Amino acid sequence: xxxxxxxxxxxxxxxxxxxxxxxxxxxxxxxxxxxxxxxxxxxxxxxxxxxxxxxxxxxxxxxxxxxxxxxxxxxxxxxxxxxxxxxxxxxxxxxxxxxxxxxxxxxxxxxxxxxxxxxxxxxxxxxxxxxxxxxxxxxxxxxxxxxxxxxxxxxxxxxxxxxxxxxxxxxxxxxxxxxxxxxxxxxxxxxxxxxxxxxxxxxxxxxxxxxxxxxxxxxxxxxxxxxxxxxxxxxxxxxxxxxxxxxxxxxxxxxxxxxxxxxxxxxxxxxxxxxxxxxxxxxxxxxxxxxxxxxxxxxxxxxxxxxxxxxxxxxxxxxxxxxxxxxx
Amino acid sequence: xxxxxxxxxxxxxxxxxxxxxxxxxxxxxxxxxxxxxxxxxxxxxxxxxxxxxxxxxxxxxxxxxxxxxxxxxxxxxxxxxxxxxxxxxxxxxxxxxxxxxxxxxxxxxxxxxxxxxxxxxxxxxxxxxxxxxxxxxxxxxxxxxxxxxxxxxxxxxxxxxxxxxxxxxxxxxxxxxxxxxxxxxxxxxxxxxxxxxxxxxxxxxxxxxxxxxxxxxxxxxxxxxxxxxxxxxxxxxxxxxxxxxxxxxxxxxxxxxxxxxxxxxxxxxxxxxxxxxxxxxxxxxxxxxxxxxxxxxxxxxxxxxxxxxxxxxxxxxxxxxxxxxxxxxxxxxxxxxxxxxxx
Numbered sequence: 001x002x003x004x005x006x007x008x009x010x011x012x013x014x015x016x017x018x019x020x021x022x023x024x025x026x027x028x029x030x031x032x033x034x035x036x037x038x039x040x041x042x043x044x045x046x047x048x049x050x051x052x053x054x055x056x057x058x059x060x061x062x063x064x065x066x067x068x069x070x071x072x073x074x075x076x077x078x079x080x081x082x083x084x085x086x087x088x089x090x091x092x093x094x095x096x097x098x099x100x101x102x103x104x105x106x107x108x109x110x111x112x113x114x115x116x117x118x119x120x121x122x123x124x125x126x127x128x129x130x131x132x133x134x135x136x137x138x139x140x141x142x143x144x145x146x147x148x149x150x151x152x153x154x155x156x157x158x159x160x161x162x163x164x165x166x167x168x169x170x171x172x173x174x175x176x177x178x179x180x181x182x183x184x185x186x187x188x189x190x191x192x193x194x195x196x197x198x199x200x201x202x203x204x205x206x207x208x209x210x211x212x213x214x215x216x217x218x219x220x221x222x223x224x225x226x227x228x229x230x231x232x233x234x235x236x237x238x239x240x241x242x243x244x245x246x247x248x249x250x251x252x253x254x255x256x257x258x259x260x261x262x263x264x265x266x267x268x269x270x271x272x273x274x275x276x277x278x279x280x281x282x283x284x285x286x287x288x289x290x291x292x293x294x295x296x297x298x299x300x301x302x303x304x305x306x307x308x309x310x311x312x313x314x315x316x317x318x319x320x321x322x323x324x325x326x327x328x
Numbered sequence: 329x330x331x332x333x334x335x336x337x338x339x340x341x342x343x344x345x346x347x348x349x350x351x352x353x354x355x356x357x358x359x360x361x362x363x364x365x366x367x368x369x370x371x372x373x374x375x376x377x378x379x380x381x382x383x384x385x386x387x388x389x390x391x392x393x394x395x396x397x398x399x400x401x402x403x404x405x406x407x408x409x410x411x412x413x414x415x416x417x418x419x420x421x422x423x424x425x426x427x428x429x430x431x432x433x434x435x436x437x438x439x440x441x442x443x444x445x446x447x448x449x450x451x452x453x454x455x456x457x458x459x460x461x462x463x464x465x466x467x468x469x470x471x472x473x474x475x476x477x478x479x480x481x482x483x484x485x486x487x488x489x490x491x492x493x494x495x496x497x498x499x500x501x502x503x504x505x506x507x508x509x510x511x512x513x514x515x516x517x518x519x520x521x522x523x524x525x526x527x528x529x530x531x532x533x534x535x536x537x538x539x540x541x542x543x544x545x546x547x548x549x550x551x552x553x554x555x556x557x558x559x560x561x562x563x564x565x566x567x568x569x570x571x572x573x574x575x576x577x578x579x580x581x582x583x584x585x586x587x588x589x590x591x592x593x594x595x596x597x598x599x600x601x602x603x604x605x606x607x608x609x610x611x612x613x614x615x616x617x618x619x620x621x622x623x624x625x626x627x628x629x630x631x632x633x634x635x636x637x638x639x640x641x642x643x644x645x646x647x648x649x650x651x652x653x654x655x656x657x658x659x660x661x662x663x664x665x666x667x668x669x670x671x
Contacts, residue, residue, distance in 0.1 A: 027462070053462065056493070058489065059485075059488060059489065059492065061485035061488065061489060063451065063481050063482050063485050064450075064451045064454065064482070064485035064486050064488070064489045065451075066451065067448065067449075067450070067451025067452050067454075067455065067482065067486070068451040068452070068454045068455040068458065068486070068489060069455060070451070070452050070455060071392075071440070071451060071452030071453060071454060071455020071456040071457075071458070071459075072455035072456070072458050072459055072462075073455070074440065074452070074455070074456065075390075075440075075455065075456045075458075075459035075460075076459055077455075077458070077459050077462060079455075094445055094448060095448070095451060098445050098448060099443070099445075099448060099452065103441070104651055104652070104653070104654065105426060105651050105652055106423060106426050106427040106431040107423050107426070107427055107431060107433045107441060108423045108424030108425075108426045108427065108650075108651050109424075109650070109651035110423070110433055110434075110435050111433075111435070111440075112654050140667070143652050143667065143669055144652050144653065144669070146653075146659075162658045165658060166654075166656050166658045166659065167654040167656055168653050168654050168656060168659075194658065196658055196659065196660035197656070197658055197659045197660060198659055198660045198661060198665055198668055199660035244667040244668075245659065245660075245661065245665045245666060245667045245668035245669075246665065246666040246667055247660065247662070247664075247665065248662075248664040248665065248666050249662040249663070249664040249665065252664055280666065284664075
């Protein structure tokens with residue numbers, strides 16, 4: 001792999017393509033993944049390269065996509081099932097939560113379910129309410145499923161490869177806003193570049209405040225950190241990368257140093273990622289806490305169509321800066 | 329292909345009396361609170377549906393069903409001891425006490441399990457069948473589905489997917505007249521449920537009197553052969569449940585029309601009697617063999633109860649957490665990891 005910047009969409013495409021070359025049991029299925037070349041162009045060229053056996057267009061049948069992947073995985077295949085957007089995965093929630101996540105458990109380990117659900121996620125571009133969700137935490141609610149949410153090209157590449165190779169079911173979300181964003185890739189040609197499931201990453205070091213984020217939230221946190229640095233506040237940015245398992249070790253290490261925390265996420269604020277991280281911090285790091293933990297999330301409203309109020313609902317770097325300034 | 333041999337018929341009888349004894353024992357144990365839990369859906373009355381159809385399979389074929397799964401498990405040859413222990417939530421149960429009555433399975437028997445969300449197993453069946461197609465094998469996936477499930481989205485989407493991908497699934501609709509308490513004609517616009525196959529361009533093998541194991545078998549043979557060579561098929565088994573939707577269903581006691589209907593089915597369309605009459609009319613005096621099977625069933629089930637009751641209950645935190653995930657080197661865990669489960 002040449003060391004150069006590639007868009008996150010391309011990094012995901014490479015990971016998927018390489019894993020399909022590595023293992024014949026890996027196949028992709030979903031709406032428009034084959035002849036249309038993928039709604040988000042992640043599977044561009046796959047049909048020509050791998051053929052209809054391994055690149056399978058489905059009807060608009062999310063319940064069947066969700067459940068068929070479970071059966072195929074139990075039987076020995078390694079499906080990568082694409083939900084065109086995560087909004088449509090709600091239709092498959094039963095298959096995901098009741099079967100992908102639980103068949104191993106309720107048959108006490110008799111079966112493995114090595115599947116990956118890929119889903120484009122996020123708000124913006126006036127997509128309106130029903131197409132504007134970043135509901136990763138909903139899926140992270142269920143034991144039995146892992147949830148990966150990369151924030152850049154290299155992470156997406158290594159995380160998807162690990163997700164495909166692992167024997168557990170993984171929901172892998174791809175922020176639509178990050179698809180075109182270029183980022184560095186592994187320096188060497190390395191088809192085995194894997195980012196372990198549940199391992200977070202420090203994206204920026206700093207001693208004054210810890211910003212905990214994932215996916216698009218990492219972008220806002222990094223922008224905010226640069227802005228804060230101009231005012232002499234050094235923020236440490238912890239990218240958890242996975243919502244399940246949660247690498248709280250990394251958060252605790254950072255928090256012991258900074259004693260302050262702002263949690264940043266694209267998702268809705270109630271019963272949220274931010275709520276979970278804040279609760280874990282107060283339970284486990286109470287003695288290190290010097291200020292209230294702040295949360296920056298979307299506003300508690302469905303997303304409207306009209307641009308100005310849509311942007312009002314979304315978190316951004318300035319909201320992160322404002323939250324930090326309240327506690328440093 | 330053809331008629332069942334004498335040995336097959338006698339074996340079907342063995343299977344059917346074993347199921348009936350097992351299910352009626354489960355019912356008694358539930359009443360005595362020796363089996364606890366709220367879900368226990370018995371296969372009494374359905375025996376010929378499973379026995380006749382699975383006789384058309386070979387060992388490498390696959391089977392999956394919903395929550396009325398005890399009979400299916402026993403037909404496939406699962407150990408009654410492990411099945412009874414699962415009813416009682418014991419460590420020695422086939423699912424280690426994690427699944428209970430609705431979640432029996434056995435990898436060794438290509439039994440992909442019983443599932444508790446109505447219709448939820450149907451796309452899984454399609455996925456299992458896809459694996460066979462993907463690897464160029466002609467094994468079929470025999471999938472049992474209740475009449476109620478034919479009205480939900482899983483049924484529609486899964487049958488449609490099986491059609492467009494030519495998946496070797498034998499969709500068997502076990503129509504016992506009721507989805508919980510709702511009669512078929514109050515739940516389905518199309519009351520001839522097998523005709524739903526037409527909507528998806530799937531071959532239907534029609535309606536079968538599923539109280540008669542021989543009729544079930546004759547149709548299943550053709551349907552399985554078709555599925556192996558071409559693609560999905562639908563068969564509708566018309567059958568009846570003797571113990572209500574589940575053991576907590578008391579409608580048969582409360583409603584005169586339902587209890588009269590039940591008596592009528594038991595008196596005129598009893599699957600074990602129908603098979604017995606058939607065997608006797610063809611082979612004369614086989615009373616001794618049949619009596620032996622009946623006695624064996626009583627003994628096997630009694631032994632299963634003794635085994636299950638003597639078995640240990642899972643009780644530790646490790647028992648609770650185990651098998652949430654597959655142990656994996658690709659998963660990073662620290663003392664502070666949250667939501668990682670244990671293997």
